[in-house]
Amino acid sequence: MLTDKQIDIIKKDLNQNGIRMPGLENDLLDHLLCSIEVYMSKGYSFEEAYRCALYDLHGESTIITIQQETIHLINEGRSRVKNLIYYGCLLSCLIAPFNLFTTGVNPGLILVCISLSIFFIYHSIFLHRKQNDLRRNLFLFTIITSLAVLSVFIFLFIEFEGKGLLGMLLWVSLILAIAIPFYLKAIKRSLSMNNTMIDFFSFALELTAIISLLWIPLALSIKLFRSNVAVVFFLDDLVLIAICAFSVSIMLKKAGELKLYLQKYL
Amino acid sequence: MYSKDLIRGTLTPIILKLLYPNRKMYGYEICQKVKELTNEDLLIKEGSLYPALHKLMDDGLINVEEVLIGNRPRRYYQLTAEGKLEAEHRTTELNRFLKTMQLFLEKATNSL
Structure with a gap:
């Protein structure tokens, strides 16, 4: 289980990256936390696990593209x-x-x-x-x-x-x-x-x-x-x-x- | 691994099928389940999954329940009544499409 402090770090990072859509922020937060926990269970430190989880999440693109894509899809129709x-x-x-x-x-x-x-x-x-x-x-x-x-x-x-x-x-x-x-x-x-x-x-x-x-x-x-x-x-x-x-x-x-x-x- | 274009067209039926009829799942769980069910052949990227989930929610096909798991929020998605009908429709449509494609590929190969 991750500590409140570690969760706050990720939450703050998401906000700084411009993730502001209600709901999406918690989706991404939970996703990252699950992924970090899996990496940590394999022996990675929190920092390493966070880096890997972030890379898994958005690869080479930026995290904001997930939000942009969401807004685009919703507004499409x-x-x-x-x-x-x-x-x-x-x-x-x-x-x-x-x-x-x-x-x-x-x-x-x-x-x-x-x-x-x-x-x-x-x-x-x-x-x-x-x-x-x-x-x-x-x-x-x-x-x-x-x-x-x-x-x-x-x-x-x-x-x-x-x-x-x-x-x-x-x-x-x-x-x-x-x-x-x-x-x-x-x-x-x-x-x-x-x-x-x-x-x-x-x-x-x-x-x-x-x-x-x-x-x-x-x-x-x-x-x-x-x-x-x-x-x-x-x-x-x-x-x-x-x-x-x-x-x-x-x-x-x-x-x-x-x-x-x-x-x-x- | 399949191309992004192929996955894009099937993502909605995949999500609907996984949640059908009354299953509650969260985003990470959906990714892992697809990976497990397809022997890691089909990997759904989070960058495609969450926009699709929010679109389905906006269309009224799924709803969300946010619960606290320890010290963090988790959003469970579930089909609405309308979503269940849509899931049935999409599954039938996808099955028919797969059969059509199969038929097309066989006939196209034989006709060459």
């Missing part, structure tokens, strides 16, 4: 159109609360609900399926799509007292259902690859985005119960901050990926 739909629908979800401040039949609301449905169909079936928990996400998809359809029905065809309150609750549920798991996942991802300044800034921006989004339900409640408080402008700012922070964070991440590709080809 993803089209730009899919990404465009995904982010477009996400944006629709973020601006959805604005519909609360309009009265009467609102074509914008219909558009947002349709976008939300597309977003959830896409997100649940195409993206979350890859997280191997289809049943849970289909359940989430069914609930949220039903909510979206129900809200369209209520807002377009039925007039009753407290319509605004119900509408607000529906939208708040939608935002919470989308934003919190989404950002928590993003933050978790950032924390697991917090080695560079780019990751640090991405993390900071995602944190700003989630704080802004979490503030929205509170601001909406203030608007509902204290209608004399002018929070609409404030809400605009919050949504804008969230969208900007999220967009910059994505750009920074893309810059990180670009750096990896440049390292490969230059």
Whole structure:
């Protein structure tokens, strides 16, 4: 059994070599450790065994090529159109609360609900399926799509007292259902690859985005119960901050990926 | 030893077959198992194995369970329900392909 100190040396080396993909780092670490143990059982010292294991792992090429190849393989089948739909629908979800401040039949609301449905169909079936928990996400998809359809029905065809309150609750549920798991996942991802300044800034921006989004339900409640408080402008700012922070964070991440590709080809 | 190109095309069916139906394996174990089963004729390089495993995971065909073995993390891979179907399909396809190649090689040799 290798000591904690020896494991730390290898872990540090992997990080210094730019292995930052969540999961891959632990895969390579365990692989190297198994290989080192086999060499050590043949009488090699730790240093010799580590050198041999490293050579077995990547031969003459660099260890970063394993990560580059992994990213390349994963991104191979993803089209730009899919990404465009995904982010477009996400944006629709973020601006959805604005519909609360309009009265009467609102074509914008219909558009947002349709976008939300597309977003959830896409997100649940195409993206979350890859997280191997289809049943849970289909359940989430069914609930949220039903909510979206129900809200369209209520807002377009039925007039009753407290319509605004119900509408607000529906939208708040939608935002919470989308934003919190989404950002928590993003933050978790950032924390697991917090080695560079780019990751640090991405993390900071995602944190700003989630704080802004979490503030929205509170601001909406203030608007509902204290209608004399002018929070609409404030809400605009919050949504804008969230969208900007999220967009910059994505750009920074893309810059990180670009750096990896440049390292490969230059 | 076989060429990298030949191995590349068969790597996914190999991984799926090894994990089929409910076997849990980690990366190093997969490499060693292939080596053992093929009398060291087929050596899967780690540089090909891990990208392939992550791609399969991204496609939802396998999932991973991370456990601590002593003082280190180990990632065990296992087929999902979809992965099991894919494993069956890929195995059948590979078998058919091998028969076709065999037939082709025999006929091509005889026709010369």
